[in-house]
Amino acid sequence: MSGAGGQLSLRGVGKSFGPLEALSSVDLEVAPGEIVTLLGPSGCGKTTLLRIIGGLEPATTGTVLVAGADPAEARTHKRIAVVPQVPALLPWRTVEANARLLLDVNRGRNPTGAPDARDLLRDVGLGEFLGAYPRELSGGMQQRVALVRAFALGAPILLLDEPFAALDEITRAEMRHLLARLCERIDTTVVFVTHSLAESVFLSDRVVVLSDRPGVIVGIVDVDLERPRRPELEDDPDFFAIETRLRHLLHDGIRR
Amino acid sequence: MSRGARVAIAGVIGLTAFLIMWELGVRVLDVQPFVLQAPSRIVTELVDRPGLYLGEALVTARHAGLGLVISLTVALLLGAVLASSRFAEDAMQPVLVLVLVTPWVSYFVSLVIWLGPGDRPVVFLVAFVTAPVLTFAVTSGLRSADPAARELLASVDAGWWEVMWRLRLPSALPTIFASSRFAVALALAAAYFGEGGNLRTDGLGYLGRVAANSSLAQQLWATIATTALLGIVMLTALTVVERMVLRWHPSQIGIRF
Numbered sequence: 044m045s046g047a048g049g050q051l052s053l054r055g056v057g058k059s060f061g062p063l064e065a066l067s068s069v070d071l072e073v074a075p076g077e078i079v080t081l082l083g084p085s086g087c088g089k090t091t092l093l094r095i096i097g098g099l100e101p102a103t104t105g106t107v108l109v110a111g112a113d114p115a116e117a118r119t120h121k122r123i124a125v126v127p128q129v130p131a132l133l134p135w136r137t138v139e140a141n142a143r144l145l146l147d148v149n150r151g152r153n154p155t156g157a158p159d160a161r162d163l164l165r166d167v168g169l170g171e172f173l174g175a176y177p178r179e180l181s182g183g184m185q186q187r188v189a190l191v192r193a194f195a196l197g198a199p200i201l202l203l204d205e206p207f208a209a210l211d212e213i214t215r216a217e218m219r220h221l222l223a224r225l226c227e228r229i230d231t232t233v234v235f236v237t238h239s240l241a242e243s244v245f246l247s248d249r250v251v252v253l254s255d256r257p258g259v260i261v262g263i264v265d266v267d268l269e270r271p272r273r274p275e276l277e278d279d280p281d282f283f284a285i286e287t288r289l290r291h292l293l294h295d296g297i298r299r
Numbered sequence: 300m301s302r303g304a305r306v307a308i309a310g311v312i313g314l315t316a317f318l319i320m321w322e323l324g325v326r327v328l329d330v331q332p333f334v335l336q337a338p339s340r341i342v343t344e345l346v347d348r349p350g351l352y353l354g355e356a357l358v359t360a361r362h363a364g365l366g367l368v369i370s371l372t373v374a375l376l377l378g379a380v381l382a383s384s385r386f387a388e389d390a391m392q393p394v395l396v397l398v399l400v401t402p403w404v405s406y407f408v409s410l411v412i413w414l415g416p417g418d419r420p421v422v423f424l425v426a427f428v429t430a431p432v433l434t435f436a437v438t439s440g441l442r443s444a445d446p447a448a449r450e451l452l453a454s455v456d457a458g459w460w461e462v463m464w465r466l467r468l469p470s471a472l473p474t475i476f477a478s479s480r481f482a483v484a485l486a487l488a489a490a491y492f493g494e495g496g497n498l499r500t501d502g503l504g505y506l507g508r509v510a511a512n513s514s515l516a517q518q519l520w521a522t523i524a525t526t527a528l529l530g531i532v533m534l535t536a537l538t539v540v541e542r543m544v545l546r547w548h549p550s551q552i553g554i555r556f
Contacts, residue, residue: 097454118456125454131447135469135547148457148465176547196455 049075049199049232055105058091064257065091071251078226078233080243082289083253084297089236090204096234097123097202110199121152124193126203130185132177139173141188145196157197158229164191167221183214190222194229203235219245223272240286245272250289254296261296264288332516344521352525358502360529362490366425367482373430378437379463399431403489407496416498424493429482436478440471473548476541483533491526
């Protein structure tokens with residue numbers, strides 16, 4: 044589905060909020076279908092960078108191309124699906140209606156060949172909750188609906204902003220395994236923001252480590268672990284080795 | 300026993316106790332008829348002439364109901380504009396406060412002269428005095444929409460109307476319903492007063508004014524009681540609609556703290 048439409052290109056991207064410099068000279072190329080994680084300390088501009096890619100925030104300097112277009116244009120054409128930090132489900136819509144929310148607005152721009160929302164909900168174990176309201180779901184189940192809502196759009200690019208940050212450790216592990224499964228089934232370019240080393244290694248093809256503010260790229264680590272990623276992989280020595288490398292890079296970025 | 304049954308029984312017990320105390324208070328203290336009538340005398344008056352009070356109550360209900368519909372329509376349109384523009388809100392805020400705090404009793408005669416006798420000045424008064432309350436509710440309710448959901452819709456370039464219809468208006472409904480209770484009470488008071496000061500002869504307010512001018516204390520208190528009953532009917536109808544529309548909201552699903 045992604046094809047050439049899933050390509051991202053960032054050249055010299057910087058962002059300032061008044062006198063505060065949040066990001067500085069970020070250069071990054073993401074290939075179609077690639078899964079890239081942005082890892083960095085709190086306040087390093089990860090979310091800002093994601094918002095710039097999503098066309099929700101203009102860059103102060105540099106250029107961004109999303110699927111060959113300006114981010115605002117990509118947003119208008121529904122080429123980007125976003126999973127925010129909180130599920131942001133609408134309490135008056137059922138689970139199924141929430142999963143279809145992004146398809147129900149700006150309908151004229153719906154991508155073709157999007158996966159069926161109902162099938163996806165069944166796939167993530169919510170088949171019995173199609174008619175339930177968000178208040179009847181646990182935090183993990185609500186975040187699963189938020190994931191399905193994004194995948195159901197069928198956009199070539201998926202942006203996830205620390206979607207599992209509010210969940211307990213066990214649910215969080217389940218969610219990253221589920222996300223990995225969805226990413227393997229649906230060919231989408233993914234940019235994932237997280238604080239978690241385990242999440243970044245388990246999900247990614249590459250991990251981009253950002254420094255403390257102003258965020259600059261201090262290193263990019265290739266994750267050459269076998270796909271599909273299985274939960275057992277998290278006990279693998281290679282997994283720990285990449286985690287250790289990322290930890291050192293993070294510390295280097297903080298001391299910088 | 301269900302929660303609904305418990306609420307109903309508690310309400311009946313409370314109301315009965317209040318009526319008994321009222322009846323005893325009037326009898327024991329020998330209260331003047333115009334100051335306060337005993338509930339038994341009000342009931343006797345209502346039972347003696349049910350058609351009269353029912354007919355006039357329907358007129359008052361029409362005045363209050365029509366005024367509220369107009370007021371809500373204006374509040375939704377104005378609230379949508381004010382919620383979308385801080386400048387518009389800042390500009391309108393003093394005007395709405397002025398309308399809210401100006402004693403409407405004082406300018407009703409001017410309305411009758413302007414709009415002529417009949418339904419129009421009464422309906423206008425109801426709409427005019429309730430519009431600020433509902434506009435404040437709509438504006439604050441529309442603003443209360445979840446910022447994360449707003450950004451989510453922005454990420455797929457949802458249009459102004461789509462955001463309004465699918466997110467902001469449903470988010471505003473709990474606030475609108477809560478303020479509507481106050482608006483109903485205000486609407487009935489305005490309708491009763493307007494009918495009393497009108498030159499045409501209908502409505503509970505008119506019946507009350509005739510009673511006051513003719514020293515008919517029992518009739519005066521019967522119009523007051525009928526207006527109160529009408530208020531209970533309107534608020535009950537509002538509650539039923541609220542339960543249906545807001546069945547997803549914590550206020551309707553018995554969450555206790």
